[in-house]
Amino acid sequence: MDSETAHHEPPPHRIDRRRLLLSAAAGLGALAVPAGARWWAVRDNARGPRIWDAASGGRVVPSADPRGNVHVAGYDGGVRALDPRTGAVRWATAVGPADAAAHRGGWPLAEGGGVVCVYSATGVRALDAASGEPRWETAVADAREAPAPPGVAVAGDSVIVVDGATLRSFDAATGRALWSGPPTVSGTPLVAGDTVYVPGRSAGLLAFDLRTGEQRWEQGDIDAVLDPPAVHGGLVHVVDTGRSGGTGARSAALALEAATGRVLWKRTQLRGPVGPVAAGGTVCLLSGQQLLALDAATGDERWTAAVPPGAGRGTSSLTAAQGAVYVGTNDDRLFAHDLRTGGLRWQDEPERLRAGTEFTWVSLAVAGSTVYRGSRTGLRAFTALAPA
Numbered sequence: 001m002d003s004e005t006a007h008h009e010p011p012p013h014r015i016d017r018r019r020l021l022l023s024a025a026a027g028l029g030a031l032a033v034p035a036g037a038r039w040w041a042v043r044d045n046a047r048g049p050r051i052w053d054a055a056s057g058g059r060v061v062p063s064a065d066p067r068g069n070v071h072v073a074g075y076d077g078g079v080r081a082l083d084p085r086t087g088a089v090r091w092a093t094a095v096g097p098a099d100a101a102a103h104r105g106g107w108p109l110a111e112g113g114g115v116v117c118v119y120s121a122t123g124v125r126a127l128d129a130a131s132g133e134p135r136w137e138t139a140v141a142d143a144r145e146a147p148a149p150p151g152v153a154v155a156g157d158s159v160i161v162v163d164g165a166t167l168r169s170f171d172a173a174t175g176r177a178l179w180s181g182p183p184t185v186s187g188t189p190l191v192a193g194d195t196v197y198v199p200g201r202s203a204g205l206l207a208f209d210l211r212t213g214e215q216r217w218e219q220g221d222i223d224a225v226l227d228p229p230a231v232h233g234g235l236v237h238v239v240d241t242g243r244s245g246g247t248g249a250r251s252a253a254l255a256l257e258a259a260t261g262r263v264l265w266k267r268t269q270l271r272g273p274v275g276p277v278a279a280g281g282t283v284c285l286l287s288g289q290q291l292l293a294l295d296a297a298t299g300d301e302r303w304t305a306a307v308p309p310g311a312g313r314g315t316s317s318l319t320a321a322q323g324a325v326y327v328g329t330n331d332d333r334l335f336a337h338d339l340r341t342g343g344l345r346w347q348d349e350p351e352r353l354r355a356g357t358e359f360t361w362v363s364l365a366v367a368g369s370t371v372y373r374g375s376r377t378g379l380r381a382f383t384a385l386a387p388a
Helices: 098-102
Strands: 050-054 058-062 070-074 078-082 089-094 109-112 115-119 123-128 134-139 152-155 158-163 166-171 177-180 190-192 195-199 205-209 215-219 230-232 235-240 252-257 263-268 274-279 282-287 290-295 301-306 317-321 324-329 333-338 344-348 363-367 370-375 378-383
Touching: 058 109, 058 363, 058 370, 070 109, 070 378, 078 115, 115 152, 115 158, 123 158, 152 190, 205 235, 230 274, 235 274, 252 282, 282 317, 282 324, 290 324, 317 363, 324 363, 324 370, 333 370, 333 378
Parallel strands: 109 152, 274 317
Antiparallel strands: 050 378, 058 070, 070 078, 078 089, 109 115, 115 123, 123 134, 152 158, 158 166, 166 177, 190 195, 195 205, 205 215, 230 235, 235 252, 252 263, 274 282, 282 290, 290 301, 317 324, 324 333, 333 344, 363 370, 370 378
């Protein structure tokens, strides 16, 4: 689950309380600032079920093959393949310019069919997943000039790319162009089954045939889609942030019929929504400081849970799999909630929170029994919650 626009950037939260170790003779109390959330600057940290840490973080994509690599697009313009058991680097290669550290969260990447595809500033490069050796590269419009952060998807023998405002398909093995769609899209494509879903250039959500590029439908009752949708149980779940960037009455979560794009249900009045993610008949999203779980088929509320807004700047993220939903906040914390009840099962925190000092975009992924959290501070692997 990873988007980087303004609706994901909560205002910096200043640390409002400092835990001071004082003697009774000092006669001083803790200093509190009566605004916003209250945070401990230094305190005993909570530890989740950590497996390993890696110093280089960024966007993370684990291989679908449990024997394969964990691939990370770092802030330094490089891509690394890590051993999923130990975090040891198996190979590393540079794909972007020296200023890639300024890119939001690392370069977009996708894995599948024996290749890792990376969307850098001006091109898409396919690397051999086992060795990191380049297979092919194609030039695309400068991603930094796109109205929404573009992305790449790998599905079977196809690589799907948003090139400027055009959806394109390439052969994963050779880079040969397969088809191009109309110049009507923007953002990150999502492939589910034989369909590619991608936000429209000005509004809406569009669906294309994966093999031919033929447009299947367009749902225009949507203002702005900034996060990829989630396809689950024959439905396409999408968050519409509205034209106000997620702060107005138009912010909503919708479920569309995957075959036709018809709206089946809609929940409005969300606050700065992030998501959605879906698993086990449940769709989850962040709305303000609330983790909201809805019945995927009906939109009925199942449960809510409070989630700290984060003490830094940048975007938080969430993902769901195998009976759990994970929320990574922009101050380097991770929360694991039971997908059925919303109960907090564990949380992980750094030794010290660094509030409002860095942008920390969060990338989360689950593969098998491991959940990965990538950010500017590094990559961390945890034992995933077992299915209920």
